[in-house]
Amino acid sequence: MIKFQGVHKWFKDLHVLNDVNLHVKQGDVLVVCGPSGSGKSTLIRAVNKLEPIQKGRIIVDGKDLSDAKTDINQLRAEIGFVFQQFNLYPHLTALKNITLAPIKIRKLSRQEAEGQATTLLERVGLADKRDAYPAQLSGGQQQRVAIARSLAMKPKIMLFDEPTSALDPEMIGEVLQVMQGLAHTGMTLMVVTHEMGFAREVADRVVFMDYGVILEEATPEEFFRNPRHERAQLFLKEILSPMH
Amino acid sequence: MNPGLDFSVIWDNLTHFFIGTYPNGPIGGIILTLYLAFVALILSFFGGLILGLLCVSSHRLIRYATLAVVNTIRGIPLLMVIFWMFYLLPALLGGHSAPENWTVIAALTIFTSAYMSQIVQAGIDGIPKGQTEAALSTGLHPWQSMVYVILPQALRNMIPSFVNQFVSMIKDTSLAFIVGVSELTHVATQISNRTMVYPTEIFFFVACIYFVICFAFTSLSRWLETRLAWRKAI
Numbered sequence: 001m002i003k004f005q006g007v008h009k010w011f012k013d014l015h016v017l018n019d020v021n022l023h024v025k026q027g028d029v030l031v032v033c034g035p036s037g038s039g040k041s042t043l044i045r046a047v048n049k050l051e052p053i054q055k056g057r058i059i060v061d062g063k064d065l066s067d068a069k070t071d072i073n074q075l076r077a078e079i080g081f082v083f084q085q086f087n088l089y090p091h092l093t094a095l096k097n098i099t100l101a102p103i104k105i106r107k108l109s110r111q112e113a114e115g116q117a118t119t120l121l122e123r124v125g126l127a128d129k130r131d132a133y134p135a136q137l138s139g140g141q142q143q144r145v146a147i148a149r150s151l152a153m154k155p156k157i158m159l160f161d162e163p164t165s166a167l168d169p170e171m172i173g174e175v176l177q178v179m180q181g182l183a184h185t186g187m188t189l190m191v192v193t194h195e196m197g198f199a200r201e202v203a204d205r206v207v208f209m210d211y212g213v214i215l216e217e218a219t220p221e222e223f224f225r226n227p228r229h230e231r232a233q234l235f236l237k238e239i240l241s242p243m244h
Numbered sequence: 245m246n247p248g249l250d251f252s253v254i255w256d257n258l259t260h261f262f263i264g265t266y267p268n269g270p271i272g273g274i275i276l277t278l279y280l281a282f283v284a285l286i287l288s289f290f291g292g293l294i295l296g297l298l299c300v301s302s303h304r305l306i307r308y309a310t311l312a313v314v315n316t317i318r319g320i321p322l323l324m325v326i327f328w329m330f331y332l333l334p335a336l337l338g339g340h341s342a343p344e345n346w347t348v349i350a351a352l353t354i355f356t357s358a359y360m361s362q363i364v365q366a367g368i369d370g371i372p373k374g375q376t377e378a379a380l381s382t383g384l385h386p387w388q389s390m391v392y393v394i395l396p397q398a399l400r401n402m403i404p405s406f407v408n409q410f411v412s413m414i415k416d417t418s419l420a421f422i423v424g425v426s427e428l429t430h431v432a433t434q435i436s437n438r439t440m441v442y443p444t445e446i447f448f449f450v451a452c453i454y455f456v457i458c459f460a461f462t463s464l465s466r467w468l469e470t471r472l473a474w475r476k477a478i
């Protein structure tokens with residue numbers, strides 16, 4: 001579903017992605033972790049071309065991103081993206097946040113779109129918030145609306161860039177629960193997160209990155225029991241330590 | 245000459261101040277001032293919007309060309325633009341004379357559009373990049389993201405600046421008297437010339453009128469601002 005082939009990316013002199021090779025199969029749940037600044041966001045943003053790459057190939061759903069014939073807007077409609085900062089549209093209600101793209105891109109009638117949005121809001125546990133503006137919602141609620149907004153396009157792939165990092169601890173669970181539900185539907189998920197509990201329970205595979213290089217790719221069992229790379233060991237020790 | 249200030253000249257000419265020589269001549273005075281400002285405001289809103297969007301275009305050539313035009317206009321005094329229009333507009337109309345009102349409206353529109361475009365550009369730049377990214381990631385085209393996500397937010401933030409421009413424009417209409425458009429300042433000059441002895445009273449009154457109108461619109465803007473403010477999500 002998502003294939004990275006020898007991908008390189010530079011910000012000026014900074015080599016942020018260094019020969020990344022990765023294959024996410026349909027229905028897979030891939031968790032990406034690594035220290036701050038290691039290039040996780042850049043990697044996941046490259047999948048829907050929010051960040052262009054300078055070398056290598058990324059193939060998503062059979063389409064080469066660097067191919068001039070690939071309609072990037074059309075492809076993005078098939079890829080949901082959930083941001084750390086939610087990025088809900090502050091001038092629109094939760095419902096309108098969700099219906100905008102389906103009406104404009106999928107050409108749904110307003111009625112159909114609103115029906116679908118209501119169902120999605122129920123699914124993320126926010127049926128009563130359809131007319132609330134983002135500013136009237138808690139962080140966890142905003143993030144769940146943002147997930148519903150992505151799902152409204154019926155994407156084949158969902159990308160999550162640290163979806164719980166901006167949340168208060170008591171709200172993390174509600175968002176992870178929604179994501180876990182998605183994983184069970186068989187959707188292809190790529191998730192940047194430091195929630196190791198989520199990785200352990202939900203992920204099919206875990207990728208560890210540092211300095212733009214994928215240092216380790218393993219099943220969660222392998223990764224947590226016996227991380228091979230020294231930096232991965234260090235990272236796990238820090239993130240799992242009770243002092244953290 | 246008379247020792248104190250005598251404001252009876254104002255009362256005697258009050259309708260003249262408000263509507264000029266109407267109904268015996270064309271409408272003038274304060275009404276014409278407001279008319280010129282309103283029409284030019286609406287036109288320069290769209291002018292500024294178009295120029296502003298071109299300024300943030302992803303095509304470098306379009307961006308630089310627009311910026312060059314905008315900066316040129318901003319470097320010219322309004323009075324020059326009015327003169328230009330006075331001679332240029334008839335030429336553009338193939339020798340037909342252009343009504344003076346439209347000369348002034350065209351000049352004000354061109355001049356103010358350039359300033360408005362900067363407001364529009366700043367307004368668009370002020371919306372966090374995450375908004376565009378979110379819109380694009382749902383599959384919206386860049387222009388759709390601009391129309392449905394960025395502009396509605398940016399325009400609301402720009403309302404106070406727009407009103408400021410409008411207030412400037414009301415004051416700028418006074419320059420129209422140079423080409424003989426009988427707006428408030430021109431009418432005041434006429435009355436002053438006719439009566440000879442009350443320039444202080446007349447121009448004090450005119451200043452007050454400009455102030456009252458501008459102050460009213462500034463207050464309106466402040467009221468709108470608080471009404472339309474929505475608390476930003478952090």
Ligand SMILES: Nc1ncnc2c1ncn2[C@@H]1O[C@H](COP(=O)(O)OP(=O)(O)OP(=O)(O)O)[C@@H](O)[C@H]1O
Binds near residue numbers: 035043
């Ligand atoms: N637009 C940019 N311009 C220049 N440098 C950038 C830009 N975006 C990211 N970088 C740099 O690229 C490197 C990788 O950034 P990235 O955001 O991918 O890291 P990350 O692993 O997501 O980190 P974090 O855990 O803090 O989110 C960092 O050193 C960062 O400073």
Ligand SMILES: [Mg+2]
Binds near residue numbers: 041161162
């Ligand atoms: Mg990041």
